[in-house]
Amino acid sequence: MTLTISLQAEHIHTLNLSPATKVLSTLKVQEAIAQAGQAIQFDLDYPREPDDPRELSEIPEVRLWFLRLDAEYPWLPLWLDWGTELSRYTAMLVPHQFSRTEGIQYNPEALELFVMGKTFTLLHWLRQNGIDGRTKIKAMLLTLGYDLDDAFFDLVGTA
Numbered sequence: 001m002t003l004t005i006s007l008q009a010e011h012i013h014t015l016n017l018s019p020a021t022k023v024l025s026t027l028k029v030q031e032a033i034a035q036a037g038q039a040i041q042f043d044l045d046y047p048r049e050p051d052d053p054r055e056l057s058e059i060p061e062v063r064l065w066f067l068r069l070d071a072e073y074p075w076l077p078l079w080l081d082w083g084t085e086l087s088r089y090t091a092m093l094v095p096h097q098f099s100r101t102e103g104i105q106y107n108p109e110a111l112e113l114f115v116m117g118k119t120f121t122l123l124h125w126l127r128q129n130g131i132d133g134r135t136k137i138k139a140m141l142l143t144l145g146y147d148l149d150d151a152f153f154d155l156v157g158t159a
Helices: 009-013 018-024 029-034 060-072 085-093 108-128 134-142 150-158
Strands: 003-008 040-045 096-099 103-106
Touching: 003 009, 003 018, 009 060, 040 085, 060 085, 085 103, 085 108, 103 108, 108 134, 108 150, 134 150
Parallel strands: 003 040
Antiparallel strands: 096 103
């Protein structure tokens, strides 16, 4: 089941999270875990001048909206479409550059901090909901190029 969060410029300019809240409030934790990594996509309608070469993730207003979204729903990356949306979502939160030949190039240190922060946040949130999400988190992080060892999760589990 694919869920779409549709955003207009007015939502972004007013930091209005209601389009996301409407979609995310329908998720039930146990059901959503089964669909993790495939459920949510974004449809952004943000007008730009024809000569504006920036990607949406390079527009400060758009990034600010996503920062607010991430603060409100820090578990959201688990439910994004990992094939397309996770990298775009990450680009909203992590400094990066675009390369015509290699695609998006995240700042390595910033990406590492993002990945580790999300790992701690998601592990904590999943534990609070009685879910062992190690496998889901590992699969999600692989799409960003990170392979965390089970020993790391064991260490975090004992802390």
